[in-house]
Amino acid sequence: xxxxxxxxxxxxxxxxxxxxxxxxxxxxxxxxxxxxxxxxxxxxxxxxxxxxxxxxxxxxxxxxxxxxxxxxxxxxxxxxxxxxxxxxxxxxxxxxxxxxxxxxxxxxxxxxxxxxxxxxxxxxxxxxxxxxxxxxxxxxxxxxxxxxxxxxxxxxxxxxxxxxxxxxxxxxxxxxxxxxxxxxxxxxxxxxxxxxxxx
Amino acid sequence: xxxxxxxxxxxxxxxxxxxxxxxxxxxxxxxxxxxxxxxxxxxxxxxxxxxxxxxxxxxxxxxxxxxxxxxxxxxxxxxxxxxxxxxxxxxxx
Ligand SMILES: [Zn+2]
Numbered sequence: 001x002x003x004x005x006x007x008x009x010x011x012x013x014x015x016x017x018x019x020x021x022x023x024x025x026x027x028x029x030x031x032x033x034x035x036x037x038x039x040x041x042x043x044x045x046x047x048x049x050x051x052x053x054x055x056x057x058x059x060x061x062x063x064x065x066x067x068x069x070x071x072x073x074x075x076x077x078x079x080x081x082x083x084x085x086x087x088x089x090x091x092x093x094x095x096x097x098x099x100x101x102x103x104x105x106x107x108x109x110x111x112x113x114x115x116x117x118x119x120x121x122x123x124x125x126x127x128x129x130x131x132x133x134x135x136x137x138x139x140x141x142x143x144x145x146x147x148x149x150x151x152x153x154x155x156x157x158x159x160x161x162x163x164x165x166x167x168x169x170x171x172x173x174x175x176x177x178x179x180x181x182x183x184x185x186x187x188x189x190x191x192x193x194x195x196x197x198x199x
Numbered sequence: 200x201x202x203x204x205x206x207x208x209x210x211x212x213x214x215x216x217x218x219x220x221x222x223x224x225x226x227x228x229x230x231x232x233x234x235x236x237x238x239x240x241x242x243x244x245x246x247x248x249x250x251x252x253x254x255x256x257x258x259x260x261x262x263x264x265x266x267x268x269x270x271x272x273x274x275x276x277x278x279x280x281x282x283x284x285x286x287x288x289x290x291x292x
Contacts, residue, residue: 034254036211036265079255114265159255179256183272183279196274 019083020190026082031144034178038113038164042148047132048167051103059097064134064149067092072131074154076161077190089152091133094125097168105170109177110151113164118177119186120153120160122170129155132165157188157195211249217257218245220271224278233289234259238266240286 019025042061049057059067071090077083108120124130130153134141141147146163153160159179180186185194193199214230221229230246241263248268251258256272256279270281282288 032254034251034256034258035260035267036249080253115267179272182270182281183256183274183277196272198274198276 020077021193022195023077023081023083023190026084029084029087029145030078030080030082032078032080032158033144033163034116035114037144039143040113040148040164045148045166047097047149047165049097049101049103050167050169051101052105052170052172055102057097057100061148064092064132067096069134070131072133072152072154074152076154076158079157079159079184079188079190079195083190088137089131089133090135090138091131091149091152093128094130094132094151095128097132098122098126101170103170105172107171107174109169109171109175110160110162110165111167111169112162113166116162116164116178118160118162119171119175119180120156121174121187124153124156129153155189157185157190159184160188211251211260211262213246214244214248214250214259215246216252217250217259217271220257220273220278221245221269224271224280227290229288229290231291233287234268234285235287235289236261236264236266236268237284237286239264 045061047059069090069092073086073088075083075085076087106122108122108125110118110120132149133152134149136145141150149165151162151165176186183197185196185199188194218230232245233242234245234248235242238261249260249262256270258267259269260266261268266284268285272279
């Protein structure tokens with residue numbers, strides 16, 4: 001239990017967390033979407049990994065459920081300046097989808113149902129830094145928050161955590177996704193405040 | 200005024216919700232401009248298109264086929280405008 005309460009006696013709250021620059025806390029979970037909410041039933045959902053040589057490997061919902069999932073509690077940071085602390089998800093580390101992959105490409109384009117895309121370096125998805133999540137707050141992920149399955153890359157701005165995830169395409173060279181080619185930063189590190197192209 | 204963020208998650212806003220940032224670029228009201236979709240070729244006035252704001256940029260979509268008609272992003276120093284998804288914009292004189 002915290003000994004000092006917020007604002008008491010001028011003491012610094014020991015539970016206080018540092019936010020990335022320019023961010024403020026939100027208790028809610030704002031819905032931001034570049035297009036209409038996609039309603040995909042789990043039985044209709046699939047995830048396809050396409051390599052740079054156009055080899056494809058596909059996972060169904062049942063396949064996803066048979067991969068080892070873990071609980072994740074992470075802070076998320078949206079480029080529109082809200083941050084949400086300790087959001088709780090459950091999903092499969094992205095590493096699991098690359099165990100049998102023969103891809104040698106260094107870049108990934110994540111694809112969503114509805115056509116959204118976002119690009120990431122592969123190394124930002126591996127070693128337990130990113131998850132393919134299928135639960136939020138102990139339940140199914142609501143469609144407006146990207147369910148049934150979304151990408152979770154908490155160390156980058158949240159537009160990189162593609163909703164309604166449908167697949168990865170491996171790329172030998174980096175290419176911009178929906179927002180990266182259009183004013184927003186290619187990488188999007190919130191701690192370096194990489195919001196816009198040129199930041 | 201409507202919130203600049205659609206928190207309903209259910210549906211798009213009217214195109215008129217995006218008229219402000221576009222008016223800044225076009226130096227005039229765009230609400231009555233007729234925008235023709237580059238996907239399905241249907242036409243409607245700007246105000247009747249579908250708008251997604253703070254997504255994080257602004258996206259205008261065709262209500263018929265959801266094709267992206269236009270994108271607008273304002274950074275601290277520039278405005279980016281993409282009209283490649285629309286085949287024409289007709290402004291009444
Ligand atoms: Zn259309």
